Amino acid sequence: MTRVGVWLVGARGSVATTAVVGTAAVRAGLVEQTGLVTGLPEFAELGLPEVADLVFGGHDVVASDPRKRVELLADAGVLPAELGRAVADDVAAAEAEVRDGVEVRDGGGPQRADVERISHDLDDFRSRHGLDTVVVVNVAATEPHREPAPTDASWALLSAALDLPGTPLPASSLYACAALLTGCPFVDFTPSSGARLPALAELAVDRGVAHAGSDGKTGETLVKSVLAAMFVRRALRVRSWSGTNLLGGGDGAALAEPGRAAAKAASKARVLTDVLGHPVDGGVHIHHVADLGQWKTAWDHIGFEGFLGTRMSLQFTWQGCDSALAAPLVLDLARLIAIAPTGGPVPELGFFFKDPVGTGPADLASQFDALVAWARAAAR
Numbered sequence: 001m002t003r004v005g006v007w008l009v010g011a012r013g014s015v016a017t018t019a020v021v022g023t024a025a026v027r028a029g030l031v032e033q034t035g036l037v038t039g040l041p042e043f044a045e046l047g048l049p050e051v052a053d054l055v056f057g058g059h060d061v062v063a064s065d066p067r068k069r070v071e072l073l074a075d076a077g078v079l080p081a082e083l084g085r086a087v088a089d090d091v092a093a094a095e096a097e098v099r100d101g102v103e104v105r106d107g108g109g110p111q112r113a114d115v116e117r118i119s120h121d122l123d124d125f126r127s128r129h130g131l132d133t134v135v136v137v138n139v140a141a142t143e144p145h146r147e148p149a150p151t152d153a154s155w156a157l158l159s160a161a162l163d164l165p166g167t168p169l170p171a172s173s174l175y176a177c178a179a180l181l182t183g184c185p186f187v188d189f190t191p192s193s194g195a196r197l198p199a200l201a202e203l204a205v206d207r208g209v210a211h212a213g214s215d216g217k218t219g220e221t222l223v224k225s226v227l228a229a230m231f232v233r234r235a236l237r238v239r240s241w242s243g244t245n246l247l248g249g250g251d252g253a254a255l256a257e258p259g260r261a262a263a264k265a266a267s268k269a270r271v272l273t274d275v276l277g278h279p280v281d282g283g284v285h286i287h288h289v290a291d292l293g294q295w296k297t298a299w300d301h302i303g304f305e306g307f308l309g310t311r312m313s314l315q316f317t318w319q320g321c322d323s324a325l326a327a328p329l330v331l332d333l334a335r336l337i338a339i340a341p342t343g344g345p346v347p348e349l350g351f352f353f354k355d356p357v358g359t360g361p362a363d364l365a366s367q368f369d370a371l372v373a374w375a376r377a378a379a380r
């Protein structure tokens with residue numbers, strides 16, 4: 001039996017807290033596995049690590065009372081208040097494993113020491129709990145858009161840059177780097193670009209450590225990846241696709257900053273071109289509406305053309321509870337990447353992401369088939 005640790009970067013955020021509460025609730029038999037893809041029959045006989053056996057730790061940069069965080073999620077309607085109270089001990093146990101995260105400031109010193117501190121925290125967590133694998137999942141707040149730097153190009157250049165002051169890498173790069181150096185599979189659930197550097201991809205292959213990302217596909221993009229395929233299969237020409245997203249919560253607040261919203265919009269844009277095979281008119285807009293709390297609303301308008309050039313349109317409205325959609329996917333990803341037989345990118349986990357690493361199909365049905373085939377082979 002493989003003992004798996006899940007190290008959450010952004011451990012005190014909404015997605016992370018919901019993942020910890022959900023795991024404890026599943027362990028106690030208080031909830032069904034609704035929303036967990038790995039709870040589907042296709043994954044039943046594969047011997048994946050049990051949800052109930054996952055052990056949590058993580059990094060964060062803010063201090064907060066775990067009981068208060070769970071209460072806030074309950075107030076927001078993400079989970080029933082009595083469920084939060086029932087699993088308070090498990091939430092406290094996970095909180096006891098949260099360590100100070102890394103904040104990057106301009107003008108800081110060399111960043112090698114940050115990577116070494118993160119690595120030490122991961123090694124310590126693994127050895128104290130006797131874990132076979134620690135999966136690091138980045139669920140920290142979205143970072144601002146970052147222009148590529150020459151040192152991103154190779155591990156030799158990036159590694160040398162870690163010893164120099166004045167070339168600050170974003171925190172997401174440092175967490176990914178530390179995870180790969182300590183042999184921890186790394187999952188990037190965020191749209192931040194810092195973990196997607198060619199140098200880190202090279203490091204993952206070199207060290208034989210699996211990685212996957214980026215940006216969990218939980219709402220508008222999930223629907224897009226199904227609907228776009230419908231238009232393709234019916235030979236209907238999509239002319240325009242415009243989406244407006246109203247986000248509440250901490251993520252919505254972070255994305256209110258134009259630089260961070262740009263990172264999210266870029267990762268949301270990819271699916272249409274990939275599935276349709278051509279660019280379309282229209283764009284993705286993100287607005288922060290604090291009043292929505294944990295809920296997000298996506299309103300999409302699709303203009304398309306049928307036989308004889310007849311113009312038609314489709315509109316949909318998706319109202320999702322952010323953390324309830326994301327948290328089970330974090331557990332799925334941890335269970336799956338823990339059994340990855342080889343290092344480097346795992347494109348078959350693209351089913352879970354808006355902007356998957358590597359190459360693979362972009363429509364959801366094909367991605368699901370690829371995922372199941374990969375998981376069956378990996379489990380052998």
Ligand SMILES: NC(=O)c1ccc[n+]([C@@H]2O[C@H](COP(=O)([O-])OP(=O)(O)OC[C@H]3O[C@@H](n4cnc5c(N)ncnc54)[C@H](O)[C@@H]3O)[C@@H](O)[C@H]2O)c1
Binds near residue numbers: 013016
């Ligand atoms: N909820 C979804 O459906 C969904 C879907 C796709 C992607 N995501 C991504 O998941 C991430 C988390 O979302 P959330 O709703 O939990 O956000 P949140 O704001 O509730 O939590 C983010 C946490 O990250 C912490 N953090 C910030 N900088 C950090 C650093 N340098 N090191 C460690 N921790 C740091 C914050 O203190 C906070 O506790 C976001 O990047 C979001 O874009 C969420």
